Amino acid sequence: MGRVITLAVTIVLAVVVIIGAAGAGIASLLFGGTAGTGGLCAATVTAPNATPAGLTAEQTSNAAAIVAVGARMRVPVRGWVIAVATARQESGLISLSSGDRDSVGLFQQRPSQGWGTPAQLLDPDYAATRFYEALLRVPDWQTLPLTEAAQAVQGSAYPDAYADDEQPATAIVTAYTGGTLPGCDPVAVSASGWVRPVPGPVVSGFRTSSRPGHDGIDIGAPRHTLIRAASAGVVVTVLCNVAGRSYTPTGGTLPCDVDGNPQIGGCGWYVQIRHPGQPTGDVVTRYCHMVRQPAVTVGQTVTAGQPIGLVGSSGNSSGPHLHFEVHSGYPATEANAIEPAGFLRYRGVSI
Ligand SMILES: [Zn+2]
Numbered sequence: 494m495g496r497v498i499t500l501a502v503t504i505v506l507a508v509v510v511i512i513g514a515a516g517a518g519i520a521s522l523l524f525g526g527t528a529g530t531g532g533l534c535a536a537t538v539t540a541p542n543a544t545p546a547g548l549t550a551e552q553t554s555n556a557a558a559i560v561a562v563g564a565r566m567r568v569p570v571r572g573w574v575i576a577v578a579t580a581r582q583e584s585g586l587i588s589l590s591s592g593d594r595d596s597v598g599l600f601q602q603r604p605s606q607g608w609g610t611p612a613q614l615l616d617p618d619y620a621a622t623r624f625y626e627a628l629l630r631v632p633d634w635q636t637l638p639l640t641e642a643a644q645a646v647q648g649s650a651y652p653d654a655y656a657d658d659e660q661p662a663t664a665i666v667t668a669y670t671g672g673t674l675p676g677c678d679p680v681a682v683s684a685s686g687w688v689r690p691v692p693g694p695v696v697s698g699f700r701t702s703s704r705p706g707h708d709g710i711d712i713g714a715p716r717h718t719l720i721r722a723a724s725a726g727v728v729v730t731v732l733c734n735v736a737g738r739s740y741t742p743t744g745g746t747l748p749c750d751v752d753g754n755p756q757i758g759g760c761g762w763y764v765q766i767r768h769p770g771q772p773t774g775d776v777v778t779r780y781c782h783m784v785r786q787p788a789v790t791v792g793q794t795v796t797a798g799q800p801i802g803l804v805g806s807s808g809n810s811s812g813p814h815l816h817f818e819v820h821s822g823y824p825a826t827e828a829n830a831i832e833p834a835g836f837l838r839y840r841g842v843s844i
Pocket of ligand 1: 697707709710711815816817
């Protein structure tokens, strides 16, 4: 994959988001957990009396209860976001005494389905506990898109309804964790705030003699390997780019939801992140060929190492890998593409 259609870049020009010090404290956090054990890397509630923007006192009380239970159960912070998003969608963060059929409480859990008695389910602490218990039993819940993780717990008739709640839920949880959303995975962040986006060997280099138009590196990794934001920044592009056309996410099936091949052009499902304030100015990173719609949205602030999607083979690709680009300016263009492996090594990331 060489370059993305210019139209894609034009669209993102309209997005200007300034981030502050988000992620500045991440460099000191080295998480000791291992994949699959989750609970070892739980975040802490640093501002239990926070008042997230836009919430009433009642909603705030319930949100605080959800994150407090998550912290107590040592659920990784991604689970807190999923829980808050689910409660926001199901009940508006109000402990409702009734709902569809026999649904009750913050998460609209049903006594007839074994969640507890109506009285128990009206208790936010109890309801959140039962939600997290169910979430932790979902295989790979930390790497699923929020909609799929929530659906696996809730069995909702409208799983895509949760998608709108991810960003507000992230903002709410962030209010309780000191202004940043800690990464919660065993990923080493370098002192300058960079991580390796996926593990795996570099199987194709930057602008090699045999591929002079290859503006990035290819990192070989199995399908569904977690792709992480290489550093803190703001998502500026989420598109399906294939065969000369770009499509914005719709929640429905797009041409990037299947494997591509070397005969068609395009980055497939891809994300670009703008990293303002690097010593030499803005940097943009690009992540191509994801297996399905990325887990982030345009305008979203991400931390170093935050999961953004899963390895796939969409677009111009002969097999699962991450095509990773680094650009020394915004917007990303062919002219400002630079060699990614050396860029990362210079910032303390072994690759
Ligand atoms: Zn490539």
